[in-house]
Amino acid sequence: MSVRNEVHPIALSDGRIRVVIENLQPAVDGGRFPIKRVTGDEVVVEADCFADGHDVVACSLKWRFAGSDWKSVPMEPLVNDRWRAGFVVDALGSWEYTVCAWVDPFQSWRHDFARRIDADDVRVAAASGASLIAACADRADSALDADLLRAWARELAQLAQDAATGVDALKRVGNDAARAAVACRHPDLRHAFTHPQTFPVTVERERARFSAWYEFFPRSASDDAGRHGNFADCEAWLPYVKQMGFDVLYFPPIHPVGRSRRKGRNNSLEAKADDAGSPWAIGAAEGGHTAILAELGTAADFRRLVKRANELDIDIALDIAFQCAPDHPWVLEHPDWFKKRADGSIQYAENPPKKYQDIYPFDFESADWRAMWLALAGVFEHWVGEGVRVFRVDNPHTKAYAFWEWVIARVRALQPEVVFLSEAFTRPRVMHRLAKVGFSQSYTYYTWRNTKQEITAYFTELTQGPGREYFRPNVWPNTPDILPAALQYGGRPVFMARVAMAATLAASYGIYGPAYELLESQALRAGGEEYLDSEKFERRVWDRTRADSLAGFIAVLNHARRTNPALQSDAGLRFLSIDNEQMLAYAKTSADGANTVVCVVNLDPHHTQSGWVELEQDALGIQPGQVYQLHDLVTGSHFLWHGARNFVSLDPHTTPVHVMELRSRLKRENDFDYFL
């Protein structure tokens, strides 16, 4: 903002620019950071544009794909000097927009002319109008428009000169709306003002907005307890993942695991000879962040797995954890990238009194930061080269924001399909900053939001707060690090309710499986959130054939998501009133209003709960008195509702949720079936 704080020096600026542009939206931190969209989205821009006095103001929205020519479209007035227009982003990458406004002499004249009564005034004004129209003709870049406008100007000028012309004739010609529309296409922009800033947009592929993640340890992919899982085993899991309806399959780090100070089972300090160690203790003599743990397979095996997954429209997501085991090659090659303790040893990760001796963090204040940034960028670049298009980034909040802004832009410039998920469970400002600097999606506090009040407040903030332009939530009911208390004590009803809310409240969600669908609920210690026998420190074998598996239930949820656009965006969520504190009700509607899903959840895992839910019929396009139908996408039940208040009852021991598509109109004749 170069004009800030500056009293326009009279010698330099043009005092004749009378129009101002204020409060241009959307804008993240005044345009410092991009808003986020996916291909095909419309970016709707609003601004206050006005001038002094009574002259008519016009304005246009300008936009471009970075580096291309600017395009523009006239903005339409709303109320109170607010204007709006939109444009569609149809390519991946960086876009930008701004607003141009001007006092429009022709439109001002037209507005006044229409209101004139006195015959002499009309005649004088007609002559003025003829000059303005002639000027429009001179500016026209189309010969057709120029000819039309010149003829109009001549006609009006001649009528104004001829004393015999009546007021009616002058007004009829001067007020000609069709020719005025042509004149408006060639405005006088001599005193136009273009907002001095451009406002950036990051456009990603749809999966950045709408995705279902399945996290899974390749080390446990083998069905044989005696054998370490490998990428070929993972391939065999793909149909299972696909059947459940997930579209991102995310692996913890696949690199060599450090041997020095390796952790044993259940995070014990001493590893036994056959302990696999934590995949987040990255790096050993054979390689670091671009190497693959030998037990998992070769680079060729990995590439084949990525290809097979892609054939099923599944992205393989890698976990990027920028930290090193003590035997990572970089520790030897680049000791300057790490902090030293006073005794000369390298500082391991700690949060006193907690210590993580098997992990060395990078020092982002290293004098050699440039080389380090390039090396870290190289990790992304390597895996992009191997076909990876989704990265889950571990603890990004312990690395410099400026680094993320730089590296994400660099990787996107190389491959704009790449999606970045920020795994930062930390303070709200920090999580938002990471989203602003470029992460496509962000972990959330959903994992610990259980009550009706908590969930309502949190998702209202996520979907309606300022973060809605840049912070895309990806909600997880569990992770390998977090077995929340609700899952430890609530049993199957809570597992069902938590995954159903995740899948329907947020457009992106994920689970850590098979621990989730197999209802794993044993914590290492009472009061803690660590899993007992965590896969972080050992291989596990899972019996996916168990009768109590939630795989089928999850498949139904993901099918509902794929077939209902309302569930594919975070916008359009609103909570509904229901007169029971143990029940949560909400509706989501697609941007075009054509699809609405109504969800009701029993938050009490022990008792059947019931209540009266209130729908805002107006917002849903339901006429008073109209009967409408709710089709439960989980159970297949159909309900006929009418009026604002309807009764719902949910038994947690069967299905604690309704996920119901609203069918308020008879779309096809056989929709009558639903009323039977």
Added chain:
Amino acid sequence: MSVRNEVHPIALSDGRIRVVIENLQPAVDGGRFPIKRVTGDEVVVEADCFADGHDVVACSLKWRFAGSDWKSVPMEPLVNDRWRAGFVVDALGSWEYTVCAWVDPFQSWRHDFARRIDADDVRVAAASGASLIAACADRADSALDADLLRAWARELAQLAQDAATGVDALKRVGNDAARAAVACRHPDLRHAFTHPQTFPVTVERERARFSAWYEFFPRSASDDAGRHGNFADCEAWLPYVKQMGFDVLYFPPIHPVGRSRRKGRNNSLEAKADDAGSPWAIGAAEGGHTAILAELGTAADFRRLVKRANELDIDIALDIAFQCAPDHPWVLEHPDWFKKRADGSIQYAENPPKKYQDIYPFDFESADWRAMWLALAGVFEHWVGEGVRVFRVDNPHTKAYAFWEWVIARVRALQPEVVFLSEAFTRPRVMHRLAKVGFSQSYTYYTWRNTKQEITAYFTELTQGPGREYFRPNVWPNTPDILPAALQYGGRPVFMARVAMAATLAASYGIYGPAYELLESQALRAGGEEYLDSEKFERRVWDRTRADSLAGFIAVLNHARRTNPALQSDAGLRFLSIDNEQMLAYAKTSADGANTVVCVVNLDPHHTQSGWVELEQDALGIQPGQVYQLHDLVTGSHFLWHGARNFVSLDPHTTPVHVMELRSRLKRENDFDYFL
């Protein structure tokens, strides 16, 4: 914002700057415009300052009087990475502030050291701390601090080296809070980040925030109907104005009135020979905006009047109306400053089909705009030279915003005491823009806000909306242009209620008198707002001795304002619940919490209304069960209240308002009197 949209080029920026500063407040349009304060105010600044990771962040507020050296003070943490500090503005003029933040290695070490348990760790960490403390000593600009810190560093280093030192001794010395406070005074700022913008403050004198205006036509100052009033007559009115308690006496334009197309009484198109014309039709052969109408007196008379007024602590405010009568000298000298019609004549003011043939507006798109701006600035400069310190600007919304921003800054640079009131009754964005570009005070919609709902919503917006930092309301129950319907039909109770609300809801208010205190209520036409026999077009003689004059009531209101700090600021207003739609209740509290005024208004001019008003006792510092006293500053009545709900009844035919000082504590022994 030079960094907008830019991915830090790795070759240029310092990637080691890890701290970020967001959401710095207060800021008007991101710092584009100044916030407003008066001398003696504290500017309280908040910002989100945080870094990646767990290191300790520190930050400081920096500020300066424009052109002076920067000062700074440490900011204190609130919650959620929000920090706060304040500074006092003790001189008129332009100030600016910003925030500097950094990751603090010493404080990070101190935080970790305090939590360490393991003996080896403590010893290694103590050695690290000794190095950091020694570095603080090297940065210290005070020899005393440097010596103290060096001694501390040596002591800690020696203890750490000595294997015999116990953990307790190391921790005692390392955790020394007094010496740590000294170390914190010399932080390592190598990777500090200063917000790239400075945020401006305009500091004015107290009258910009707290003022009571009396508008009055000097032409009517004569008690002799046959003689035009003059400045000597005005002098004789000063004691009357002073007794009522006003501190700004505002005159409509005092310049020669145009003769060409002069308007007659009641806005008739033809003036009679003795008609005075509208003072807003400025300029005649003898002079324009810097001349004085001969009938009013000489420049010396004017200067004497200003001096007499100032002796009574009254400002004389002039009305600056930038428009010309057809015989204004500038019309001949600078025809380029005005728009031409197609017939070559100069365009008079109009809003078709309304015409104002006696007034030519300036053309702010004139090619000669630079000379015109300088000439208009010269008008202010002339009257500042004559001693004027307050200007009411007529219709500023029909002149370019850039001009106002330039001219107000120019005049303030000449004389920082000057106060500008914007008379713009127009669309909200326009009124706010004028306030942003520099007007000290702004007319409001109060004139037309009558019901409880309207007043509550409007004053909540004025005092709590974003405008609170720059838009200072000056509320008027009437003006020479506006006799609102409520005053035409409501009689004396409405006159009392409207002025009482004006005086207590807003820190600045005004009336057009003597029309107001003498209850003038006849409109020119039914359904219109023009006064019958308006002083805009003729001289009037007023009988100030009338028994029904509200002068005494107004004097009581202004006395209450002067003696109650709560009424001297727009902050601290909140509306109270009262269970009667015809009654309005609100409380104002001073910034220090020491003074609270509770007002209750009967909005019904016909009937006695009563209701139960609810006070938030907590907010007022009243203990549950405590009896508290309300002293009515209008009637002198005392009321003992207790509990949250108390009964109020108001008869509009006696006094339709309570303006009550809250006395919740016994301040002096004789406060007991009030309980009798």
